[in-house]
Amino acid sequence: MTATLYKIGELAQKADVSVETLRFYETKNLLNAHSRSSAGYRLYSEQDLHQLYFILHAKKVGFSLAEIKQLLGVQVNKQQYTCEDVKHFTEEKIAQIEAKIDDLSKIKLALAQLNKACCGGEESAMHCSILHTLEDPTLFQVKGA
Amino acid sequence: MTATLYKIGELAQKADVSVETLRFYETKNLLNAHSRSSAGYRLYSEQDLHQLYFILHAKKVGFSLAEIKQLLGVQVNKQQYTCEDVKHFTEEKIAQIEAKIDDLSKIKLALAQLNKACCGGEESAMHCSILHTLEDPTLFQVKGA
DNA sequence: ATAAACCCTAAAGTTAACATTAGGGTCAAT
DNA sequence: ATTGACCCTAATGTTAACTTTAGGGTTTAT
Ligand SMILES: [Zn+2]
Ligand SMILES: [Zn+2]
Ligand SMILES: [Zn+2]
Ligand SMILES: [Zn+2]
Numbered sequence: 001m002t003a004t005l006y007k008i009g010e011l012a013q014k015a016d017v018s019v020e021t022l023r024f025y026e027t028k029n030l031l032n033a034h035s036r037s038s039a040g041y042r043l044y045s046e047q048d049l050h051q052l053y054f055i056l057h058a059k060k061v062g063f064s065l066a067e068i069k070q071l072l073g074v075q076v077n078k079q080q081y082t083c084e085d086v087k088h089f090t091e092e093k094i095a096q097i098e099a100k101i102d103d104l105s106k107i108k109l110a111l112a113q114l115n116k117a118c119c120g121g122e123e124s125a126m127h128c129s130i131l132h133t134l135e136d137p138t139l140f141q142v143k144g145a
Numbered sequence: 146m147t148a149t150l151y152k153i154g155e156l157a158q159k160a161d162v163s164v165e166t167l168r169f170y171e172t173k174n175l176l177n178a179h180s181r182s183s184a185g186y187r188l189y190s191e192q193d194l195h196q197l198y199f200i201l202h203a204k205k206v207g208f209s210l211a212e213i214k215q216l217l218g219v220q221v222n223k224q225q226y227t228c229e230d231v232k233h234f235t236e237e238k239i240a241q242i243e244a245k246i247d248d249l250s251k252i253k254l255a256l257a258q259l260n261k262a263c264c265g266g267e268e269s270a271m272h273c274s275i276l277h278t279l280e281d282p283t284l285f286q287v288k289g290a
Numbered sequence: 291a292t293a294a295a296c297c298c299t300a301a302a303g304t305t306a307a308c309a310t311t312a313g314g315g316t317c318a319a320t
Numbered sequence: 321a322t323t324g325a326c327c328c329t330a331a332t333g334t335t336a337a338c339t340t341t342a343g344g345g346t347t348t349a350t
Contacts, residue, residue: 082266121228
């Protein structure tokens with residue numbers, strides 16, 4: 001069976017990004033088209049689509065394009081790395097992810113506590129505990145305060 | 146007792162931000178000095194300090210400056226808003242954070258599975274299972290699709 | 291065969307949240 | 321009275337991740 005190839009507009013629609021974004025990713029060497037048509041049109045493979053999903057997803061969880069490039073690009077220079085290197089790299093990334101989850105969980109907890117204390121009623125927010133708490137210097141202890 | 150007023154450098158140090166940040170917040174109408182000295186120096190009041198804390202706290206829990214400006218608007222004329230308004234705002238933020246945590250967990254799982262399959266040895270990564278797996282398009286099916 | 295829809299490159303513009311630079315007053319102390 | 325720390329404005333620079341613009345080929349359908 002012949003592999004299906006998508007033109008840039010088709011890929012863009014499938015992944016819900018703009019064609020400009022796709023061309024931009026190419027300049028950043030994040031996603032190269034599988035091939036080009038005789039007219040020079042970019043032709044993307046199914047695998048390219050999956051790689052695009054990975055990029056978008058990693059982005060969504062807070063990885064920068066530079067980090068994603070690292071994540072994706074290890075296999076390009078296989079000879080220069082050992083399994084030890086590779087494993088170490090993924091372990092670092094996992095640790096980073098855990099740290100991010102931690103941060104977000106704390107923020108979520110803080111917001112949830114604020115939210116819980118608010119009556120949510122239809123009267124004026126004059127007494128709103130969220131607003132009061134946010135201006136309290138002691139609650140969240142900003143670094144050097 | 147006379148109210149204490151801080152010069153911009155003092156306020157900056159108290160809240161651990163740069164003076165440039167404070168002047169920047171002024172241009173964004175997020176934090177205006179209580180008054181100016183005869184020489185034109187910004188003079189901040191204790192209440193200004195509280196508002197700065199408010200800004201920094203909100204920022205720390207993931208609000209953008211634009212969102213904070215909205216929140217400040219609410220805080221400044223609390224009479225015009227209800228607790229319901231405020232609660233909605235934080236509930237939306239909490240939902241956003243939860244979605245991010247969810248996505249991060251998925252990526253972490255994917256990476257952990259890769260990591261587990263790598264031997265971690267000192268030889269070239271030519272045979273590395275992580276790299277081989279990275280080439281597998283099905284792995285990238287992290288997102289929808 | 292022509293118009294709409296789609297593709298190309300290169301370059302400049304945009305947004306957020308500041309930081310830096312340039313050129314110059316102000317204030318406390320030596 | 322001069323140094324050094326601190327303040328001012330206005331303008332420009334920074335980084336990330338795109339978007340827009342300009343000018344011009346290609347495909348497809350009528
Ligand atoms: Zn209430
Ligand atoms: Zn409330
Ligand atoms: Zn190995
Ligand atoms: Zn390996």
